[in-house]
Amino acid sequence: MKLIFAGTPEFAVPALAALIEAGHDIALVLTQPDRPAGRGMKPKASPVKQLALQHGLVVFQPETLKDEATQARIAAVQADVMVVAAYGLIIPPQVLVMPRHGCLNIHASLLPRWRGAAPIQRALLAGDTQTGITIMQVVPALDAGDMLKQAVVPITDDDTAQRLHDTLAVLGGKLMVETLAELDHLRAEPQDETKVTYAPKLHKAEAPLDWSRSAVELSRQVRAFNPFPVAQAVLHGEPCRIWFARALPRAGGRPGEVVSIDRGIWVACGEGILSIEELQRPGGRRLGWKEFLAGNPVRPGDRFEVGPSTGAT
Secondary structure: OEEEEEEOOHHHHHHHHHHHHOOOEEEEEEOOOOEEEOOOOEEEOOHHHHHHHHOOOOEEOOOOOOOHHHHHHHHHHOOOEEEEEOOOOOOOHHHHOOOOOOEEEEEOOOOOOOEEOOHHHHHHHHOOOEEEEEEEEOOOOOOOOOEEEEEEEEOOOOOOHHHHHHHHHHHHHHHHHHHHHOHHHOOOEOOOHHHOOEEOOOOHHHOEOOOOOEHHHHHHHHHHOOOOOOEEEEEOOEEEEEEEEEEEOOOOOOOOEEEEOOOOEEEEOOEOEEEEEEEEOOOOOOEEHHHHHHHOOOOOOOEEEEOOOOOOO
């Protein structure tokens, strides 16, 4: 098919790669303008732009899709489909109807559950046992379009938001290729509006760990906030970032108290024990718990306090 691809971050890269590999004609790649990044804050091309240029594709980076000149350029492509994957700009109704088969989005949840900006993280926080990819038609309402295809991925106690992100990104590309191959035979299914849940954007203010909560809840929080905004606590008066932890069905100690350092840094919670396995002190590297203890002595009886709020965004 003749496609327009609209995407920006790493999540969208496997989808573009899969469409190229499948032999589709990617007539235009839409991605957000280069943004300042790194220590020097120099403009940096999006991951999608970098891949597109490697393959000699035409890249278009408008600030908005609402102006007439931009819309005229998109219409001139006469695309069969616009494939959307974490593009990040609002697609106006006029643009949605330009491709012959409309616009199809790769969404990282099993819709209608978790519409919105952070479906992977909110699924982890909620303790969902599965997530997946939904290929859906793009409509003006947020993630409300009819569904064409879904694929399920189980959520395990080892999964972080980063790990699920990477798995779902690859699955999204594979499922979109399958959807385009079967498009003439697929029946779009409306979402059940009675089962809709929303996944609002993550905020740094959500990062502090409240040790009065259960270990299960805190483990979900740690894993959901890896790699952003990263769960926070205070150890020996200094902020500490906690990258990975498991919940243990054990009892002992006051919430926040270190009860053992034999098989992890075990911290008592309101219910159960949180076994911290990867953490980071200010200015330091992410370390496994044994490496961390080698340079940062922690003993049973020490306490992790509630982490400081790091801002509202």
